[in-house]
Amino acid sequence: MKALKMRSAIGRLTGGRGATNALRKAYGVYRREGMAGVRRKLTWLRAGAPGVIDAGEYARWIERYDRIEEAVLESIRARINAFSSAPLISVVMPVYNPKPEWLAQAIESVRHQIYPHWELCIADDRSPDPAIRELLERYAVDEPRIKVVFREENGHISAASNSALSLATGAWVALLDHDDLLPAHALFCVADAIVRNPSVQLVYSDEDKIDASGNRFEPYFKCDWNPDLFRSHNMFSHLGVYRKALVDEVGGFRLGFEGSQDYDLAFRCVERVEAAQILHIPRVLYHWRLHAASTASGVEAKPYAAIVGENAINEHLQRQAVQGAAEYIDYGYRVRYALPAQPPLVSIIVPTRNALHLLRQCIDSVLEKTRYPKYEILVVDNGSDDAETLRFLTSIAENPQIRVLRDARPFNYSALNNRAVEAANGELLCLLNNDIEVISPEWLSEMVSLALQPRVGAVGAKLLFPDDTIQHAGLVLGIQGVAGNAHKHVPRATRGYFGRAALVNSFSAVTAACLVTRKAVYEEVGGLDEVNLAVAYNDVDFCLRVREAGYRNVWTPFAELYHHESATRGLDDDPVKRERFECETAWMKHRWREALKHDPFYSPNLTIERDDFSLAWPPRVPSIA
Structure with missing residues (x-):
């Protein structure tokens, strides 16, 4: 029976091509992981995008490793009380006509933060639905940490974001869309990272998606700062947190970059800091709501965002005096760097x-x-x-x-x-x-x-x-003890884990x-x-x-x-x-x-037992408090 299963697996692992290599692959997987491993590999290959984590498996991982127990809450509160200087985080939220229940959920996700030193700065961009104004006015009365400005004319997301930014008095600014959610520990993790790393200027976290029923899926477990990957797609994105003085220094959000205004902002900020001042928190601190009109459902929902993103990269290259040009390639961007007029030998x-x-x-x-x-x-x-x-x-x-x-x-x-x-x-x-x-x-x-x-x-x-x-x-450090090939044995056209098999990016x-x-x-x-x-x-x-x-x-x-x-x-x-x-x-x-303990170009939430960007059980992430 096992032999029959193996022969069947061979054909499916390679589409019927390369029987000898297929035998080695199938047997190698079987020897390491048994038939369960072969089935996992087949599911991975059939998905067409290996590295996309199964929603059911992710739900089980969340239940085991992403829940905050009461004992941990006590430790977090003690940690907050021990801060010598607790940073005030201004959560900036531009609003334009979302579903009222989604907006309320986004606001409530801030109100329920374990970390108390925040303010929510909201700018309504003249939403036509009167229910939005009523909801915002009610929150502003009920919660003194919520500030709201109602714009007199619709100026789109960059202008609205700047209006919200004008309300901010915190030393730090966190960006939140009007229909997304923050887990209760998000701002604590940010504040704790800032306290532990006083020279930091920019902070970003992992993220996932959430549907209308509250189901979480497609976690993006990111690597540490990767400038080449950032020029290929907006790996910074959510949750993005900026030192307020830096945002002011670059002039806030730019009009004309709507749809990729945060990508453009991040580029202009990154240009003014050292790589060591950009900090990644390897935890899911942002839930991106998936619906038909959101970019979480794919850039085709907002095709203009792809063009604006291309412009943001090209202007970044010009400011950096880099000869090259970016083009959108459906799943990210490709920067073509120019060769010198006299190419070197x-x-x-x-x-x-x-x-x-x-x-x-x-x-x-x-x-x-x-x-x-x-x-x-x-x-x-x-x-x-x-x-x-x-x-x-x-x-x-x-x-x-x-x-x-x-x-x-x-x-x-x-x-x-x-x-x-x-x-x-x-x-x-x-x-x-x-x-x-x-x-x-x-x-x-x-x-x-x-x-x-x-x-x-x-x-x-x-x-x-x-x-x-x-x-x-x-190559990923730690796989096979020292280092192993990322995305090994996946089909040539595969994009891999969030595009990493099809985009220019850095590895160790x-x-x-x-x-x-x-x-x-x-x-x-x-x-x-x-x-x-x-x-x-x-x-x-x-x-x-x-x-x-x-x-x-x-x-x-x-x-x-x-x-x-x-x-x-x-x-x-x-x-x-x-x-x-x-x-x-x-x-x-x-x-x-020491280097093999943590690969900065790979996530500690992903496995080093295999080369398929699947979940780590358990993750190699320190305790939250």
Whole structure:
């Protein structure tokens, strides 16, 4: 029976393609997680958007980990009483003709906050429904912390938000839409974060959606500050909290950016602070109401918002003197960064040993399909002894664009690349495995354009298995003990968890199977570690040292290549290789023991047991009080 189930699973895991790879995948899932894991994987793939968390599973997770018990409430109150200076938070709410019951629920969600030091600043944008004015006037009389201004003319959301902002006297401003909800602990979590981090300027939290029946679903468990992801979609959004002085400094909300006015505001604020002053709270502190007219139901509900968001990004790029342009791509934005008029030389480094069919495929695909105009190829021959391979190496050396370097030492991936870098003429380096096949002509242009951006260290590509499923879409620390591939084995067209498999964004690390970096950065951090990491995890270690030096590592889905993974040197399945792998794993766990505890580019509410962005049971989040 299990065999029949497995065969059935194989077809469904890959759509009938690639039976051998499918067997490995299905058996791997079964061995780790049993048939329940195989069923979970199938559900995930059938969803078309792996990473979207099942509503029923999320409800169970909420019940277990997102309820505030009375004992916790006591601790929270004690914590508030211990604040040496409790920040006043002004909740800003523009209002225009919502359903009265939704507006009342939004206001009540503020009134029921555990944290008492708030004010609710409401600006009604001349709602035509008289029930709205009556409701707001009643609340203003009943609750002294609620302030209301009634605008004399309808000016739309930016103008109304500025009117609400004019009522604010708090040092901090939190944004709340007129039909959304805050959980009772939201403002406490914000205030506590501010007290613990006095230099912070901007705070944002996780969020989810809520329907008319009060059911919560689609939680967005975010990573810490990720500027590249922020240029791809508004990851800041809800709950967004700003230091009031900063909002005043940038001039509040801008007219003409209605629909993405908060995105534009966040851009202008982010430009004036350091990354360390932007704080993420890994808790769901905002419930975004889903209804036909809200952007929670998709940008198609407000198509103008997509265009305005594009404008906000482009003006941000102009203010930052970044040559590039954003375009809306249905599920987010793509920023195309411009290459210099004289593109720099890229040295493509390809270590190899025999494996003629792979090497020829790799070199031919680079030469035939790469549109980037200025590159050299350095083939590092690690002791090939196959006659046909040697003849091929001799023939390609006649191409002035290719050099063959001989290095017959025992296989040491790090050392082979480091030696080649010494001989490289390029301003940029591209580390490329010999089992890589180019399939997108703009792959190198895309990666170079990102690598040339300020404070970008390494750039990774979207690598695919030959059956058109994802092999690499960024590396997440902690998965498989050290690091694992995000979204591995999902279909090529999958957008992934809130677009992260289809949008440019930063990760802690990217694979060196295809990695572009500036030569100066490579040399600054000392290249790959050839002493401790001859084969495994040298790319993860390199990227972590790059990050430690103050750079960020970026992954792009717009550079696609096939990766015929491990086809050259095989799997680490013999005793010698296994011992080496275990030693290198132990070294990584010791060297980066603190970094591996928390990946800032991944949520502690998501699992590190698997690579599918599913829920963590339990989450790796400290106690709330």
